[in-house]
Amino acid sequence: MTQHPGALILPFEGKVPDIHESAFIAPGARIIGDVTIGPDASIWYNCVLRGDINRIVVGARSNVQDGTVIHVEGPRPDTEGNPTLIGDDCLIGHMATVHGCVLDNHAFVGMDAVVMDGTRIAPHGMLAAGALLAPGKTIPEREIWAGHPAEMMRExxxxxxxxxxxxxxxxVELARRHKAALHGQTEA
Known part of the structure; x- marks a missing residue:
């Protein structure tokens, strides 16, 4: 099993995080429960991914930047809940909150943005910094949404x-450099 110095990786109720060996998990990150992290993905300093009442998937080469919180919506009498499913090559800015939603491949979430339950950001869709995507909304492909609540700004x-x-x-390259530095290796 690949080591992630300084990160806290915990099972929850029999669910153990599944982290690809090429992924970078920074010190201070907390990965809990039913969480899958794909190849060359990066989870940066002080992020929390808590898959306790549903699952979280972070796709290949996606990055979750410093201080971001990712959680899920659990089952209730009226719904099965919402996992958080993040596709490949997604960018999630610093201090974002991503909760019970779907980010398709190449989706972008700006710094300090909030993505709420039952939402979706289509490929190449963008939620601007500081924006709030209200429950049930979808950002279509190649649209930028901004505001609180977020609305379509432009293509x-x-x-x-x-x-x-x-x-x-x-x-991906920056994560490799951080991983090497943490393991006492130097880049050639």
């Missing part, structure tokens, strides 16, 4: 979509 340009793809790959 995402091709250049902006390419910048998000670049940032995703940049975080």
């Amino acid at each position: 995402l340009s091709i250049a902006e979509a390419e910048k998000i793809a670049f940032q995703s790959q940049r975080y």
